Amino acid sequence: MSKLKNDTLIRALKREPTPYTPVWIMRQAGRYLPEYNQTRARAGSFLALCKNPDFATEVTLQPLARFALDAAIVFSDILTIPDAMGLGLYFSEGEGPQFERPLRDEWEIRNLFVPDPGEHLRYVLDAVAQIRRALANEVPLIGFSGSPFTLACYMVEGGASADFRMTKSMLYNRPQVLHHILDINTRAVTAYLNAQIEAGAQAVMLFDTWGGVLSGTAYREFSLPYLQRIVAGLKREHGGEAVPNIVFTKGGGQWLEDIAAIGCDAVGLDWNTDIGEARRRIGNRVALQGNLDPAVLFSSPEIIKRQTHQVLAAFGHGNGHVFNLGHGVSQFTSPENVAALVNAVHELSPHYH
Amino acid sequence: MSKLKNDTLIRALKREPTPYTPVWIMRQAGRYLPEYNQTRARAGSFLALCKNPDFATEVTLQPLARFALDAAIVFSDILTIPDAMGLGLYFSEGEGPQFERPLRDEWEIRNLFVPDPGEHLRYVLDAVAQIRRALANEVPLIGFSGSPFTLACYMVEGGASADFRMTKSMLYNRPQVLHHILDINTRAVTAYLNAQIEAGAQAVMLFDTWGGVLSGTAYREFSLPYLQRIVAGLKREHGGEAVPNIVFTKGGGQWLEDIAAIGCDAVGLDWNTDIGEARRRIGNRVALQGNLDPAVLFSSPEIIKRQTHQVLAAFGHGNGHVFNLGHGVSQFTSPENVAALVNAVHELSPHYH
Numbered sequence: 001m002s003k004l005k006n007d008t009l010i011r012a013l014k015r016e017p018t019p020y021t022p023v024w025i026m027r028q029a030g031r032y033l034p035e036y037n038q039t040r041a042r043a044g045s046f047l048a049l050c051k052n053p054d055f056a057t058e059v060t061l062q063p064l065a066r067f068a069l070d071a072a073i074v075f076s077d078i079l080t081i082p083d084a085m086g087l088g089l090y091f092s093e094g095e096g097p098q099f100e101r102p103l104r105d106e107w108e109i110r111n112l113f114v115p116d117p118g119e120h121l122r123y124v125l126d127a128v129a130q131i132r133r134a135l136a137n138e139v140p141l142i143g144f145s146g147s148p149f150t151l152a153c154y155m156v157e158g159g160a161s162a163d164f165r166m167t168k169s170m171l172y173n174r175p176q177v178l179h180h181i182l183d184i185n186t187r188a189v190t191a192y193l194n195a196q197i198e199a200g201a202q203a204v205m206l207f208d209t210w211g212g213v214l215s216g217t218a219y220r221e222f223s224l225p226y227l228q229r230i231v232a233g234l235k236r237e238h239g240g241e242a243v244p245n246i247v248f249t250k251g252g253g254q255w256l257e258d259i260a261a262i263g264c265d266a267v268g269l270d271w272n273t274d275i276g277e278a279r280r281r282i283g284n285r286v287a288l289q290g291n292l293d294p295a296v297l298f299s300s301p302e303i304i305k306r307q308t309h310q311v312l313a314a315f316g317h318g319n320g321h322v323f324n325l326g327h328g329v330s331q332f333t334s335p336e337n338v339a340a341l342v343n344a345v346h347e348l349s350p351h352y353h
Numbered sequence: 354m355s356k357l358k359n360d361t362l363i364r365a366l367k368r369e370p371t372p373y374t375p376v377w378i379m380r381q382a383g384r385y386l387p388e389y390n391q392t393r394a395r396a397g398s399f400l401a402l403c404k405n406p407d408f409a410t411e412v413t414l415q416p417l418a419r420f421a422l423d424a425a426i427v428f429s430d431i432l433t434i435p436d437a438m439g440l441g442l443y444f445s446e447g448e449g450p451q452f453e454r455p456l457r458d459e460w461e462i463r464n465l466f467v468p469d470p471g472e473h474l475r476y477v478l479d480a481v482a483q484i485r486r487a488l489a490n491e492v493p494l495i496g497f498s499g500s501p502f503t504l505a506c507y508m509v510e511g512g513a514s515a516d517f518r519m520t521k522s523m524l525y526n527r528p529q530v531l532h533h534i535l536d537i538n539t540r541a542v543t544a545y546l547n548a549q550i551e552a553g554a555q556a557v558m559l560f561d562t563w564g565g566v567l568s569g570t571a572y573r574e575f576s577l578p579y580l581q582r583i584v585a586g587l588k589r590e591h592g593g594e595a596v597p598n599i600v601f602t603k604g605g606g607q608w609l610e611d612i613a614a615i616g617c618d619a620v621g622l623d624w625n626t627d628i629g630e631a632r633r634r635i636g637n638r639v640a641l642q643g644n645l646d647p648a649v650l651f652s653s654p655e656i657i658k659r660q661t662h663q664v665l666a667a668f669g670h671g672n673g674h675v676f677n678l679g680h681g682v683s684q685f686t687s688p689e690n691v692a693a694l695v696n697a698v699h700e701l702s703p704h705y706h
Contacts, residue, residue, distance in 0.1 A: 277607075
């Protein structure tokens with residue numbers, strides 16, 4: 001494999017010098033892009049997009065054709081693993097992801113198995129390989145997965161939830177049953193991310209979307225140790241190149257020290273957290289990714305530039321910052337405003353390097 | 354007025370010695386109680402309950418008849434003020450609160466007025482007075498309001514929101530327009546809480562339910578200064594008795610130092626925050642209220658007792674703790690488990706005093 005032409009993301013994740021702050025955007029291939037909606041219409045559904053490597057490659061590349069992004073992220077879903085376990089992932093309009101067969105009985109939980117990525121998640125690995133070829137080493141490709149706890153929430157609830165009543169009932173009443181699910185998920189995520197790395201992913205990210213609904217004590221028992229096990233089990237290089245990892249717990253701003261201590265390369269920050277304070281707390285150990293409020297993209301290029309500058313200035317001078325939003329880009333965002341963000345990062349950040 | 358028989362709540366909010374940790378529960382009069390559902394059926398709707406002082410008194414007292422709670426809280430809604438402003442509060446099944454006439458145009462915003470509590474919110478003041486009489490000084494009565502920013506969210510969105518797109522668009526695009534709404538709301542909330550105090554409320558609480566959706570910078574501009582203005586404008590005593598106040602920003606665990614600095618008597622904590630850490634951070638300045646995960650009440654009396662003990666032990670020995678959940682009690686909670694919680698606090702907490 002030849003060298004990456006733009007390796008700013010990889011270098012920033014390793015806290016090495018870069019001439020500017022690299023930027024990518026969570027959900028950068030998504031419904032705010034008309035061309036994405038066209039491809040999705042051709043594919044028939046979100047899941048059909050994910051499961052067809054040609055379509056997945058096409059939409060992964062769409063934002064890169066528009067914006068000077070410093071990374072691609074494989075187009076997929078955080079819930080591919082439970083789908084591969086047979087739970088039957090589906091999406092109904094306006095409802096978010098759901099499972100046809102959520103975990104309702106303990107015998108179902110005892111029968112859970114670790115899917116073989118090469119078999120049950122082949123379509124993701126094929127997409128990773130195909131996207132890598134299409135990227136032609138212009139920018140790195142990020143692979144990802146949901147965290148064990150986040151997967152468990154969806155597996156137990158059967159979908160998103162306001163209060164995670166079933167998951168938390170299990171957590172407090174039958175903690176060993178939840179730990180069993182989390183153990184299976186941990187082995188599955190580790191194998192899956194390593195398979196993505198072998199297929200060509202040059203960095204990987206763990207999305208702990210729901211860890212922030214826990215108390216600190218419960219987070220340290222039911223989410224964090226499993227993130228730590230995954231990080232410990234991840235390949236750290238492939239083909240002679242370092243493969244850094246990013247751990248993101250939405251709502252985890254109070255636990256940054258704990259997250260930074262699990263051995264990950266970078267910590268993702270939601271927009272509630274001040275990135276300057278986060279740097280003072282953990283910036284000597286990990287890189288930081290984030291963290292503009294996605295709602296800033298509902299404003300104007302001028303305001304976006306000013307708010308982007310605030311985040312850059314809050315991080316301050318030096319290495320180890322990957323610019324991103326604090327959460328996925330909204331479907332109601334205008335692509336022009338995303339361009340304004342990417343351009344602002346590239347225009348303003350060299351001052352800090 | 355004669356003396357309170359049980360003044361543990363008031364004393365704890367003032368960080369004075371108490372023989373045990375007082376406990377009350379957010380939304381303690383609510384759908385988890387069969388007798389509440391019966392009264393609500395008789396009243397016809399949630400709003401009819403709120404607006405009729407007889408019904409409001411009846412449901413306010415219901416949890417006190419069942420549990421040895423150390424406070425009552427007036428049965429009302431956090432959105433009475435925008436309703437009094439003419440926005441037309443209503444509730445549709447499963448949807449949460451909504452407004453018939455949300456703020457869509459700037460002329461509507463310019464025409465906003467500060468409602469006179471004695472006129473437009475008479476029903477709340479009548480309920481407060483009637484509940485005080487019915488309580489016969491057994492336990493104190495807490496009054497409350499939504500925070501200016503939280504009210505503004507509902508007023509602009511027209512209801513709850515996943516992303517607060519309209520409010521945040523205004524915040525970033527037209528900050529002065531949002532500041533105008535917040536100024537009106539601040540004056541309205543201050544007058545309303547002071548009227549509740551004059552009608553007999555013996556403590557007051559500000560619910561900043563949505564402050565936690567902001568970035569720290571935005572929180573310090575659009576929520577916190579208005580909370581501070583209200584606290585500065587609140588009556589601190591009535592009838593020769595101190596009237597302490599509590600400020601609760603859900604999701605505000607990263608900003609506790611800022612909240613404690615606005616001059617409030619107590620800070621409410623959601624369940625994400627470790628109450629022991631919170632005490633180390635701000636416990637020398639304010640009392641702390643909270644913060645058991647409401648989902649613990651989906652477990653068993655034995656587990657509830659153990660988890661309650663964890664919160665008491667995390668706060669530790671000494672004064673200034675009011676036990677509560679970290680959020681309102683769920684409608685799916687069994688009353689027996691609420692009894693287990695209240696009894697556990699009373700049984701276990703004397704050790705810490």
